[in-house]
Amino acid sequence: MTAGTNGAADGPAGAGAGQLILGIETSCDETACGVVEDGVNLRSSVVASQVDLHARFGGVVPEIASRAHLELVNPVIAQALVEAGLELSDLHAVAACSGPGLAGSLLVGVSAAKAVALCQGIPYVGVNHLEGHLYAAFLEEPDLEPPLCFLLVSGGHTMIVAMEGHGRYRVLGQTIDDAAGEAFDKVARHIGLGYPGGPEIDRLAALGDPDAIKFPRPMMDEGFDFSFSGLKTAVATYVKHSPDAEVTDVAAAFQEAVVDVCITKLLRGAAEVGAKTVVIGGGVAANSRLRTRLLDAAEADGRRAFLPSPSLCTDNGAMIAAAAWWRLRADGPTPLSGGAHPGLRLPTID
Amino acid sequence: MLLLCLDTATPQVGVAIGSDDQVIGRIQLARPQHHAEHLAPAIAYLLEQLDLSLDQLSAIGVGIGPGLFTGLRVGVTTAKVMAQALRIPLIAVPSLDLLAFEVRYSDRLVVPALDARRGEVFYATYRQVPGGVQRLSEYEVGTPADLCAELMSRSEEVLLLGDGALRYREQFYDLERAEFGPPGLSYPSVAALVELARAKFQREDFAQPRDVHPLYLRLSDAEMNWVKQAR
Ligand SMILES: [Zn+2]
Numbered sequence: 001m002t003a004g005t006n007g008a009a010d011g012p013a014g015a016g017a018g019q020l021i022l023g024i025e026t027s028c029d030e031t032a033c034g035v036v037e038d039g040v041n042l043r044s045s046v047v048a049s050q051v052d053l054h055a056r057f058g059g060v061v062p063e064i065a066s067r068a069h070l071e072l073v074n075p076v077i078a079q080a081l082v083e084a085g086l087e088l089s090d091l092h093a094v095a096a097c098s099g100p101g102l103a104g105s106l107l108v109g110v111s112a113a114k115a116v117a118l119c120q121g122i123p124y125v126g127v128n129h130l131e132g133h134l135y136a137a138f139l140e141e142p143d144l145e146p147p148l149c150f151l152l153v154s155g156g157h158t159m160i161v162a163m164e165g166h167g168r169y170r171v172l173g174q175t176i177d178d179a180a181g182e183a184f185d186k187v188a189r190h191i192g193l194g195y196p197g198g199p200e201i202d203r204l205a206a207l208g209d210p211d212a213i214k215f216p217r218p219m220m221d222e223g224f225d226f227s228f229s230g231l232k233t234a235v236a237t238y239v240k241h242s243p244d245a246e247v248t249d250v251a252a253a254f255q256e257a258v259v260d261v262c263i264t265k266l267l268r269g270a271a272e273v274g275a276k277t278v279v280i281g282g283g284v285a286a287n288s289r290l291r292t293r294l295l296d297a298a299e300a301d302g303r304r305a306f307l308p309s310p311s312l313c314t315d316n317g318a319m320i321a322a323a324a325w326w327r328l329r330a331d332g333p334t335p336l337s338g339g340a341h342p343g344l345r346l347p348t349i350d
Numbered sequence: 351m352l353l354l355c356l357d358t359a360t361p362q363v364g365v366a367i368g369s370d371d372q373v374i375g376r377i378q379l380a381r382p383q384h385h386a387e388h389l390a391p392a393i394a395y396l397l398e399q400l401d402l403s404l405d406q407l408s409a410i411g412v413g414i415g416p417g418l419f420t421g422l423r424v425g426v427t428t429a430k431v432m433a434q435a436l437r438i439p440l441i442a443v444p445s446l447d448l449l450a451f452e453v454r455y456s457d458r459l460v461v462p463a464l465d466a467r468r469g470e471v472f473y474a475t476y477r478q479v480p481g482g483v484q485r486l487s488e489y490e491v492g493t494p495a496d497l498c499a500e501l502m503s504r505s506e507e508v509l510l511l512g513d514g515a516l517r518y519r520e521q522f523y524d525l526e527r528a529e530f531g532p533p534g535l536s537y538p539s540v541a542a543l544v545e546l547a548r549a550k551f552q553r554e555d556f557a558q559p560r561d562v563h564p565l566y567l568r569l570s571d572a573e574m575n576w577v578k579q580a581r
Contacts, residue, residue, distance in 0.1 A: 056576070063419065063570035070423050074434050074559045088435050104420045107386050111424045114390040115431035119404055336390040 019092045021328075022080065022116065023321025024073070026109030027101025027129050028156065029053075029060045031072035033080035034318030035091075039135070039325030040142035044083035045311065045318040048072045051196060058195045059185065060155075066104035073112045080317065088120055093333070095324030098126030099344030100156070106340035114336055123333035125324040129315075130346045133281035134163060135326065136312040136319035144306065149275040151266040153290075154282030154315075155181030155196075160224045160265050161346065162273040167330050168349050172269045173224025180258055180284045183228035187254050190236045191247050201251045202287050208248030210256035210289075213238060220261045224269055231257055259290045263297045270303055277304045286310035351408045353551065354432070355543040356389065358425030359417025359445040360464055360513060362537035363388045367396055368544030375400050376540050385424040393428075409438050409556070411547025413445040413538050415565040416472035416489055417464060422564050430559040439556035441547045444565055448538035449512050450476040450483045451546060453531060458507045459486075463514035464538075466491050471514035472567060473497050482546075491567040494518035501525055511535045 018038035025032040034045035050068045054060050081088065096113035099106055110126065117124035133152050137144055146168075150161040158181075159174035178186070181198060188197025193204070215234050218227040235254050239245065270278045278298055284290065291307050298305035312319065357364040363385050366376035377392045397403065412429035415422045433440040449462030460483060463473040472491050476483040490497075494514070498521055501508055510522060511531025522528050550556075569577070 057572050061570055061572040064572065066419070066423060067566070067570070070427055070430075070564070071560075073427060074430055077431070078434065104423065107420060107424055108427050110386055111389070111427040112431045114386070115428045116435055118390055118393060119432055119435035336394060337387045339384055339387040 019325065020086065020090055021093045021095055021321040021324050022077070022091050023127070023317040023319070023324055024077070024094070024096040024109040024113050025132065025315055025317045025320045026069040026073065026105050027097045027099070028105060028315060029065050030315040031069045031076050032315060032317040033076045034316055034321050035080055035084040035086060036139065036318050036321035036325065039322050040138050042139045042318050043086070044080045045316050046076050046080045046083060047311070047314070047316050048076050055195050058189065060102070062102045062104055065102060066108060069105050069108040073108055077112065077116070088116060091120060091122055093123040093125055093324060093328055094120070095125040095127050095320050097129045097132060097320050098334070098338060099341030100129055101342060103340055103342045106342065110338070110340050117336065123328060124336060124338070125328050126334040126338045127320045127323045127327060128344055128346060130157065131323045131327070132319035134161065134169070135323040136281055136316070137279045137306060137308050139312055139318055139322055140308055141306055144277060144279070147273050147275045149266060149270040149273055149278045151262055151278070151280045151285070152282045153180045153262060153280070153284035155179055155185065157282065158226050158228070160269040162269060162275065164273070164349065166326050167347070169346055170273070170350055171346060171348055172272065173226065173265065175226040175228060177227050177229035178232060180226070180228060180262065181282070183232045183258065184284065186232050187235050190239055191250050198284060198287065201255055202289065204248050205252035205255040205289060208246060208250070208252030210252040212249035213245070213253035215253050215257040217257050217261050220264050224265050226261065226265065228258070255287070255289050259287070259293050262290060263294050266294070267297060267301050267303070275303070277306055279306045279308070281308065281313050283314045285313035351551065352402065352406050353409055353411055353544060353547050354393065354407050355411035355540050355547055356425045356429050357413030357445055357448065357538045357540055357543055358385045358389060359413050359415045359422045360537045361418070361421070363392060364538065364540035364543070365389065365392045365396055366540035366544050367400060367402065368548055373541045373544045378537070378540060380537060385421040389424055389428055404436060407436060407438055409441055409547070409551050411441040411443060411543050412562070413448060413543055414442045414562065415445050416466070416491065416567045417445055418467065419564070419566065426562065426564050430562055434559050440559055440562055441550045441555065442557050442562045443543055443546045443550070444489060445538040446472065446474045446489060447485065447546060448542040449535065450474070450485070451542040452535055452539045453509055453511060454478055454483045456509050458509040458529065459504065461497070461501065461508050461510045461515070462512045463497060463510060464512045465514040465517050466568070469493055471497060471518065473514065489565055489567060494521040498522050498525060513537060
């Protein structure tokens, strides 16, 4: 792709091309910005991770996250434009994640997006973070046809969502206590690993035996809701009573329990809504065991599993831009008086 | 020359547009919280009423606190991203300076104090000089008692103002010869921001967006606990 020109309408990035939306994501500990054309063509995605800033605290510290977003948001926007070969004047709309997430963090992205909207005279769109995760899949597979069944798993959320059409969702189930990502972090702490726990457990588990220990699969046999608190406690108790257990085996057995539950519920959801394709999203969707097991399990179930690249499963700005394209078509722009909504829920048709 | 000026360091949302010689429009909303819901519409409204467009702006002035972190970041983020988008200079002005400048005709020791919550205030001390005020201290955060003790030791006539001074008014009653600013001067004045930003503009005292940081004066709780445990 050639470099963008100064808002020229005849350039590759101009009016001849599709609708270009810049998306900003600052709901948690990633400062991210991406540009997407027509809701599906990924033009750029830049993510500045703050994980090192939070690591010593063993979790995301909201005030530290907000301060870092403020420092990073300008360069991340600039870099996303450079990588897309665009100028701000080429954009047709600008979006920010407006919730759910950390209030102070969300406000940085929302303020930044509205500043761009004011300066360029283009629409602003406030995007639901969860809807962003759903639309990340379309960046690599634009032809995905609803009904689809999604597993959203991260540090903040664990849910099964049926997409019956664009903008039409049903939340089949969600966690009643910890999110899957939280369970990974807490178990990692119990077995002496660093933060964040997900990648560490993934790496160690590959060296262990998933069948060495039989951990419980909470609520696996019924419904769509999740509970990981009991599993976390079971791992902690086991480690306490078996101090000589191989850490690799504990990691593998714990991970296997999470993966079993997630896959079982996802495929159960797909059967419930008649979805031929299942999709995953969220930080835990980057877990290598979940990905390989899901491919096999879906095939055995006569369905297709679509696994977005790990970089699109974790929080990013491109997913916000992708979801914004659909929201803009459905609802029009968000007023500049739109705020941040830390407890925002996925809009459902229930 | 046209300046857009923003300050959201306190419960107030303030927006003003200034020309070479005056403040040509301003909005000051003293409603607490939800800065992000008011700031962008206020900017759009002012521009529309004054029949101006953003590409006519020469620079953006912003109050960088100290103040309440979440609101403060709304204004600073907005100013930084607007400056980047419009490719115009940014001018950073500490928000306590704006309070002091409003009472520059007083020959007392001027002490703006903004409510920092948690029983503390953000403050600094200033003295009248020709054309404005000069800051004599660092920007500080502390309890009203800390500030009161500091002022007692100076045994000067003081003028206290700002929402912090008013909230903890009775804690300063031991100060002899203390005077309090009116409630109308509780929050940083965006008119003062226009004046101070214009002076900086004329000196070409500009900042790049990446070099503009809020004056937090306080670590996050997690960092404070970390420091305490390390001791
Ligand atoms: Zn997420």
